[in-house]
Amino acid sequence: MNETLFQILVIVGVLLGTVSLAAALIYVERKMLAVWQQRLGPNRVGPFGIFQVLADMIKIFFKEDWIPPFVDKKVFILAPTIIMLTVLMSFAIIPFAPGVVVADLNIGLLFFFAMSSLGAYTIVLAGWSSNNKYSLLGGVRGAAQMISYEVFMGLSLMGVIIQTGSFNMTDIVNAQKDVWFVVPQFIGFVIFMIAGIAETHRLPFDLPEAESELISGFHSEYSGMKFGMFFVGEYLGITLVSCLITVLFFGGWLGPSFLPPFIWFIIKMFCFILFFVLLRATLPRPRYDQLMSYGWKLLLPLALLNVLITGAIVLSAQ
Amino acid sequence: MAKIYVDNIEYEVPDGKNMLEACTSLGLDLPYFCWHPKMHSVGACRQCAVMSYRDENDTRGRITMACMLDANDGTRISINAQPAKDFRAGNIESLMINHPHDCAVCDEGGECHLQDMTVMSGHNYRRYRFQKRTHNNQDLGPFINHEMNRCIQCYRCVRFYNDYAGGGDFGVFASSGRVYFGRSEEGTLESEFSGNLVEVCPTGVFTDKTLHKHYTRKWDLTSAPSICQGCSVGCNILTSERYGKLRRVMTRFNGDVNGYFLCDRGRFGYEYVNDEQRLTRAAQKDQNSGTDAFSAMKDHLASNPKLIGIGSPRASLESNFLLKQLVGADNFYNGVSAIENEVVNEVLNVLVKGNVRTPSLAEIETYDTVFVLGEDVTNTSPMIALALRQAAKNLPKEKAFALKIQHWNDAAIREVVQDEKGPFYLATPYATKLEEIATSSVHGNTKSLVQLSSKVADLISKGGDHQEDNDFAYRVANALTLSKKPLIVSGCGMMSKEIIRCAANIAGALRNAGKEVGVVFSVPEVNSLGMALLGSAGSLDDAILQTEKESGMTSIVLETDLFFRTNSQKANSFFEHSGKTILIDSLENNSTPNADFILPAGTFAESSGTMINNEGRAQRFYQVFKPNNDIKSSWAWLDMLMHQAEKERNFDAIVEEMANSVNAFQPISGLAPHADFRIGTQKIPRASHRFSGRTSMNADVNVHEPKPPVDEDSPLSFTMEGYHGKAPSSDIPFFWSPGWNSVQSINKYQIEVGGPLHGGNPGIRLIEPSESGVSSFEVNDGSADNGKIEALPSWFIFGSGELTAKSQAIMKRIEPAIISVSSATLKNSGIEGNGKITINSGEQKLTLPYKVDENVPAGVVLIPYGLADTMGITFPIYGNISMD
Amino acid sequence: MFSNIRSLWMVFLKMFSKRVTIKYPEEKPYLPPRWRGRIILSRDPEHNERCVACNLCAAVCPVDCISLQATEDENGRRYPEFFRINFSRCIFCGLCEDACPTYAIQLTPDFEMGEYNRQNLVYEKEDLLIDGMGKYHGYSYYQQAGVAVGVKPKGGGENESEPVDVRTLLP
Structure with missing residues (x-):
């Protein structure tokens, strides 16, 4: 009984926690961008502008939720829910602290891959249903980009899996007691992080929504809370990828005992979120063909090499 | 044809030209001041200097004035040779020494030949830092502004005013640096063509005083090709509008008609368009106005099918035609006196037969x-x-x-x-x-x-x-x-x-x-011959007789003031005997209080149409702006009265119907491009590409800019959007060419300077004589009643025109109504001393002051035509004179 | 790749630099005298309107937001009957000031012109005309121009000689 209650608490906690964290990221991103661009950033609503999140949320909830007459209505409504759904589902396998995990699946990582593949649909369907040439272009770009980068995102984690010998996330964390996987799997980490950015189509890899060329691409026609779902979905994606990096390469909740494990987890995760923001503040968007050739010609061979070497070392050690 | 070489390029030019004409005709830019295509060369200004060479081996050359150099076979010049360029720049600099820094307050600014030529010659900075010569100006009357400081001594004004137009009260005074162009003493310029000084003067010495009162720069004017309505000659004019007011009239070159010039009545007699007496609302007497009045009118017409129509020689052909269609040929009368109708018909008869x-x-x-x-x-x-x-x-x-x-x-x-x-x-x-x-x-x-x-x-x-x-x-x-x-x-x-x-x-x-x-x-009148060609059941007198015979008919009076055309007794009888009266006119006059319904008609500024001039030339005029009240072309009103449709038909449709139903008007359908004419996909813009203030001119009413009006009746657009190259000759809304902002840009529109426009001069002659025509017409010389005094009209350029006389500048030139009579006539009638005399024919009676003029033949008195005191008289009068 | 990482580091370091923005309504920015802000019409040293309604500002305006109509007083001194700037269209490019031959139209260091109602951004002459000479002191166009128009006797301007006596025969 107690365990069930705890399980429910975890589920509710993870849901609420991630969603509100994603919302808070709106403020964090704006503030941090300002900090790195030598500006002041939001400073009007509340002390240091922290209620900006609230204002933004109110705004986004009260905007007219307009469905243009020319769109494929059912698909148009469906598309933004997919991203929310898949990303939130992915959080189920993240172990935030020992035992604090929604579903400690033994195929945890595979489940994440499955969910992130489904995430591609949101862009494709949104781009298609909007019935707008820019949206369609965004959708096509998104599909190609996400499918391409998923290949070596999976491959980049093979090293971790080979070293752990399990797909279970808790096992992976526990395997890092001695040394975080970022050290032996540095190449894997780099590739995963790059692929992660591409998967969440964040800057500099935000080609599907490139404002300057595609006037926001696949979500051009979206407004109100449907746009809000894309918006929050993107931040959820960042959070998820940060969590995964933490779990897979930086030892999850592991850390010196003067802080509780959960806090260690949060600190590590935030570092990566901030790194994502820093990336956005720094790097320009590559050209589309550069993105693709970068993925297929550089990252894929690199990931394969990484699998080969890790495999060889692990085999030879046996 | 002669072969000439300009900057080593060979050209073929017609014989008998000078090099300036030849180069300008070839489209080459060569500055000039004193030369004018109509007044030719005097070689005074030294601005068209070129290098001329003996032959192809001559490398030195010498500076020659192009306007004084024959364009013979083998003439070899260079426009771009450095010595010639330096000479021209130096010349301009010398001219500019005394030219004041006036451009900002000068009416010529923006269409100034001197500005253009200065830019063309490349004189950019003044080096002269000393005193400038000044002159006192003269008040030259209500038409022309005088600002002698700006003069560059090209002598064009005297050459036009004295030599070309035969004026005698204008001249050149003093010598050397003090040369002065003006009158010997201040006063109104007497020539009827003084207005042309505005266009002839290459700079701002002579400017348009009527424009000055509501000054607008050329680039801000919305202009349209039009036809002067001042007399029957039908000179081609450009009308220009800004902020819903007609701003000025300029010459529109037509090599077959008026060429480069206009008379003062035509140029300055436009101000009645802006008059406060304009009818602006469709109205029912003492009742509705606007659309209500119009529907009341239609209701009345629906229940009263018996109509009588009074056409007008100052209304367009289309308006008169539609009125004739509406009331039927038997009920359509020409709104002029019986004698005028007869005489004009005789003119047509003589020309046709x-x-x-x-x-x-x-x-x-x-x-x-x-x-x-x-x-x-x-x-x-x-x-x-x-x-x-x-x-x-x-x-x-x-x-x-x-x-x-x-x-x-x-x-x-x-x-x-x-x-x-x-x-x-x-x-x-x-x-x-x-x-x-x-x-x-x-x-x-x-x-x-x-x-x-x-x-x-x-x-x-x-x-x-x-x-x-x-x-x-x-x-x-x-x-x-x-x-x-x-x-x-x-x-x-x-x-x-x-x-x-x-x-x-x-x-x-x-x-x-x-x-x-x-x-x-x-x-x-402007369309008298057109009315004669259209044909009518009779004159205004016949119409009055008809209403007296059959009273109660609804009358439609088109652009006719009955009190101008006939005496008040007859006019009142007409209004009494006809049932309801629908009056379509532009200005309030004596007839308007008698009308039951009023439809505000557009003048030549607000309406389009066709006029036939005294040689039988059909010419198209275009509306220049769409007023923001009820004013419409008369034909548009008539079309709306005739048809149930709320929206009037397109102008072309009416012209087509007219051309098909009146044989003489067949060619008119091809007179000008139709409304669907496009150059590429573009209309011809009435406004220049520099037109300013578009986002501000209506902002006081509403900051949201209104949709610009659309012209469905012509190939012209009301805005600056459209094709900015050369328009077809009949549809040129203004003359402008890059680097040529002044009226001199007409050169660029002509096949050769002074010659026809590209695409031929506009207008179609409807009357040509036949070889087998009659050479002799029967004359009855016993027309005058013996023993009686004959009163004949004396005509005045300023005053005799019904509408132009209501223009402010013209009004200042109208002389008081005075009867002229010789002393012999007075003596025979036993009149002595000062005072007023009365002429009485029984039918007509008129009392006016008189003056003795020995040039008037015995037995004749002259009565000014169409002045406020003499309107409604039908000439000639045979009667007696007596002291009042 | 290295350059990307270097840029990341450099951007990160910006965190510790001075902010380039300020808390605007509480702190006011410094505006240089030649700042291109709200447009005004100035007066000449005799306190008359400098604008002579030459229309050059309207002609040069790239968004056509200036319109005016010329009129003149009893001496023939020309001035604008109305002068209207639609600031909801104005792009503050300053070309009107460049074009003005009389220093009448000037741009000022003021940009705080926000309105809730767009109609209020239409400024008429009474809103534009100031009492002083603005940036350019002492300039009077009519002293330079050739026309007299009640400002000076004919030939009484700067660098002008007395009117010519046309009846003299002296060379």
Whole structure:
């Protein structure tokens, strides 16, 4: 009984926690961008502008939720829910602290891959249903980009899996007691992080929504809370990828005992979120063909090499 | 054709040109000031300097004025050679030494030839830092502004005013740096063509005073091609609008009609368009206005199908045609007096049936001997007078040509010709201004002039030698028989059918004698001949009789003030006897209070249409702006009355219907491009590409800019959007060419300078004589009632025009209504001393002050035509005079 | 790749630099005198309107937001009957000031012109005309121009000689 209650608490906690964290990221991103661009950033609503999140949320909830007459209505409504759904589902396998995990699946990582593949649909369907040439272009770009980068995102984690010998996330964390996987799997980490950015189509890899060329691409026609779902979905994606990096390469909740494990987890995760923001503040968007050739010609061979070497070392050690 | 070389490129040019003309015709940019395509070269300004070379081996060359250099075979010049360029820049710099820093407050700014030429010559910075010469200005009357500081001494003004237009009250004074162009003493310029100084002056010395009152720069004006409605000549004009007001009228070059010039009535008589007396709302007497009034009108028409229509010679052909369609041919009357209707119909009859061609205005200048019969053309059709003044120079010029002086060498020709004039005879009821250039003139009443001209015709047809005789008729007949190209000028000024026939008979006799003769008739109104061609059931008098016979008919009065056309007694009878009256007119007049319904008609500024001038030339005029009230073209109102549709038909549809149903008007459908005409996909813009203030001019009313009005009736657009290249010749809304902002840009629109426009001069002649035409018309010379005094109209360029007389500037020039009479006539009638005299014919009675004028023949009194005190009189009057 | 990482580091370091923005309504920015802000019409040293309604500002305006109509007083001194700037269209490019031959139209260091109602951004002459000479002191166009118009006797301007006596015969 107690365990069930705890399980429910975890589920509710993870849901609420991630969603509100994603919302808070709106403020964090704006503030941090300002900090790195030598500006002041939001400073009007509340002390240091922290209620900006609230204002933004109110705004986004009260905007007219307009469905243009020319769109494929059912698909148009469906598309933004997919991203929310898949990303939130992915959080189920993240172990935030020992035992604090929604579903400690033994195929945890595979489940994440499955969910992130489904995430591609949101862009494709949104781009298609909007019935707008820019949206369609965004959708096509998104599909190609996400499918391409998923290949070596999976491959980049093979090293971790080979070293752990399990797909279970808790096992992976526990395997890092001695040394975080970022050290032996540095190449894997780099590739995963790059692929992660591409998967969440964040800057500099935000080609599907490139404002300057595609006037926001696949979500051009979206407004109100449907746009809000894309918006929050993107931040959820960042959070998820940060969590995964933490779990897979930086030892999850592991850390010196003067802080509780959960806090260690949060600190590590935030570092990566901030790194994502820093990336956005720094790097320009590559050209589309550069993105693709970068993925297929550089990252894929690199990931394969990484699998080969890790495999060889692990085999030879046996 | 001659082969010339300009900057080592070979060109073919026609013979007899100078190099400036040749280069300008070839589209090359060469600065000039004193040369004018109509007044030719004097070589005074030194601005068209080029390097001329002996042959291809000559490398040094020498500076020559292009305007004084014959464009012979093998002439070799360079425009771009550095010494020539330096010379021109230096010349401009010298001219600019005394030119004030006035451009910001100068009306010429933005369309200034001096500005253009300064830019073209590359004089960018003033180096002169010393004192500038100044001049005192003169008040030159209500038309022209004088600012002598700006003068660059090109002498164009005196050459136009004195030499071309024959003015005598303007001249050049003082010497060297003090040269002054003006009058010997301050006062109104007397010439009827003084307005042309505005366009002739290359800078801002002479500017348009009427424009000055509501000044707008050229680039801000919305302009449209139009036709002057001041008289029957139908000069081509450009009308310009800004902020819903007509701002000015400028010449629109038409090589077949008025060329570069306009008379002052045409140029300054536009202000009535902006008058506060304008009718702006559709109205029902004492009741509704706007759309309610219009539907009440339609309801009334639906229940009262019996109609009578009064057409108008100052309304467009289309309006009159639609009125005729609406009321039926039997009920459509010409809104002029019986005598005027008769005389104009006679003009048409003579032109159609006769065998003599009536020349265009431009052609008039080519005749060498002129006989003017009964018409004061200076006042009825001033531009004909200007053309006649040129014709009078043709024979004397032959002497100069015999001396091998080139046609363009103006100063040399003038030196040879001096004041000599060609054979020019006048037979008029009173002394007219053309008497200055006349070889001989005679004055008489209708009867004596008819007899005189019958005798002339007689003598010509008899042929033979009449040299010894000193009698006027013999001398005229002699001169005409000796001439190569004689011209007979007459018109409706005396309101006599016999005079028209006499003129036609003289011309016919000359034609039979194998002369290349022309006959020109001046008719009273802009579309008088069009009305005659359209045909009507009768005159206004007939219409009044008809209403008296069958009262209660609904009358539709189109652009006619009955009180202007007939006496108040008759006019009131018309309004009494007709049922409801629908009046379509533009200005409030004596008729408007009598109308039950009023529809505000557009003037030439707000409406489009076709007019037929005195030579039978159909010409299209276009509306320049869409007013923001009920004002519409008369034909649009009539079309809406005729058809149930709320929306009026397109203009082309009406023209098409007219061309199909009236045989004479067949060619009019091809007169100008139709409304769907596009260049590429674009309309022709009425506004220049620099038009300013579009996002601000209506912002005081509403900051959200309104949709610009759309012109469905013409290929022109109301805005600056459209094709900015050259438009078809009939649809040129303004003259402008890169680097040529002034009126001189007309050069760029002509095939060769002074010649026809690209695509031909606009307008279609509807009347051509047939070889087998009649050469003699029956004349009844017993028309005058013997023993009675004949009152004839005297015409005034300023005042006799019904609408132009309501323009403010013109009003200042209108003279008071005074009867002119000779002392002999007064003595015979026993009148002495000062005061007013009354002329009484029983039917008509008029009392006015009088003045003694010994030039008026005995038995004749002259009454000014169409002034406020004399309107409604139908001439001629036969009666008695007595002291009031 | 290295350059990307270097840029990341450099951007990161910006965290510790001075802010380039300020808390605007509380702190006011420094505006240089030649700042291109709200447009005004100035007066000449005799306190008359400098604008002579030459229309050059309207002609040069790239968004056509200036319109005016010329009129003149009893001496013939020309001035604008109305002068309207639609600031909701104005792009503050300053070309009107460049074009003005009389220093009448000037741009000022003021940009705080926000309105809730767009109609209020239409400024008429009474909103534009100031009492002083603005940036350019002492300049009076009519002293330079050739026309007299009640400002000076004919030939009484700067660098002008007395009117010519046309009746003299002296060379």
